[in-house]
Amino acid sequence: MDPISTVAPPQQLVLWSRLGPFDVTELDRLLWDERALVEWNAFIWPIEDLPLLRARMRRRRPGVTASERMGNEFLREHASLRRHILRELERSGPMLSRDIREHSRARRDERHPWWGARNVSLMLQILNVRGVVAVAGRAGGHRLWDLAERWYPEVETISLREAERVFAQRRFRALGVRLGRSGWEAHPDVGADPIPDRVTFLSPFDRLVHDRDRAEALFDFHYRLEMYVPKAKREYGYYVLPILVGDRIAGRIEPRFDRRTGQLEVLGRWGDASRADEALASLAAWLRA
Numbered sequence: 311m312d313p314i315s316t317v318a319p320p321q322q323l324v325l326w327s328r329l330g331p332f333d334v335t336e337l338d339r340l341l342w343d344e345r346a347l348v349e350w351n352a353f354i355w356p357i358e359d360l361p362l363l364r365a366r367m368r369r370r371r372p373g374v375t376a377s378e379r380m381g382n383e384f385l386r387e388h389a390s391l392r393r394h395i396l397r398e399l400e401r402s403g404p405m406l407s408r409d410i411r412e413h414s415r416a417r418r419d420e421r422h423p424w425w426g427a428r429n430v431s432l433m434l435q436i437l438n439v440r441g442v443v444a445v446a447g448r449a450g451g452h453r454l455w456d457l458a459e460r461w462y463p464e465v466e467t468i469s470l471r472e473a474e475r476v477f478a479q480r481r482f483r484a485l486g487v488r489l490g491r492s493g494w495e496a497h498p499d500v501g502a503d504p505i506p507d508r509v510t511f512l513s514p515f516d517r518l519v520h521d522r523d524r525a526e527a528l529f530d531f532h533y534r535l536e537m538y539v540p541k542a543k544r545e546y547g548y549y550v551l552p553i554l555v556g557d558r559i560a561g562r563i564e565p566r567f568d569r570r571t572g573q574l575e576v577l578g579r580w581g582d583a584s585r586a587d588e589a590l591a592s593l594a595a596w597l598r599a
Contacts, residue, residue: 365473367441574599
């Protein structure tokens with residue numbers, strides 16, 4: 311999940327790449343009504359993965375990494391704020407961050423692009439990663455927070471070692487190949503059937519190209535997201551999407567959806583974009599552009 315939606319939010323664009331046009335309200339239904347999915351740490355997971363996620367949530371508490379130690383220090387310094395937030399959620403949750411008043415006048419000097427300068431927002435983020443509070447809904451794109459014990463179902467407890475083993479197996483199967491000591495290894499369950507001759511665009515966060523070095527090694531496709539690169543230094547554009555044709559990444563395209571006018575624009579095309587219009591028609595239909 312990512313707040314940048316030049317075309318569409320990544321969690322929706324990734325699904326469109328695979329499914330074609332679909333009803334985006336289905337994602338909310340599965341998340342908030344049926345609770346078949348769970349939002350945690352900027353990703354959407356199947357609820358069946360909750361025991362594995364719970365193991366990762368517990369991992370954060372000892373403070374192995376620098377960010378975990380910073381989180382521990384913040385929790386120590388703002389213990390009263392933590393208690394205050396949990397009391398507010400217990401009494402009135404689910405709640406938006408802005409509806410939870412600051413416990414003190416203390417504010418951080420730096421402003422984070424996602425949670426701003428409010429200690430409440432940072433505390434909620436830390437408590438979410440550690441499994442104390444949960445995202446229990448969305449209101450206008452903003453997260454609704456509640457106590458994790460009230461939102462997550464009871465699940466079995468498994469060790470972090472076992473959780474990471476399962477995640478590694480699933481990653482290997484999902485990606486199809488991994489780099490081993492003797493070179494590229496294909497997962498034994500991956501078939502040799504021909505890839506459908508289909509054209510689509512990939513989100514910059516799509517797992518097929520998320521590992522940029524892997525994408526270059528497998529597809530001979532050098533790809534970088536340049537939205538944080540100064541305009542004068544960009545090689546291509548602000549939000550450029552790879553064009554997938556069958557089993558090849560053939561080129562790249564920069565679409566932009568103007569929600570105010572309802573227009574889907576193409577700001578640039580590179581490489582072999584000869585079949586891009588096939589995917590553009592599907593994208594426009596899905597966006598109702």
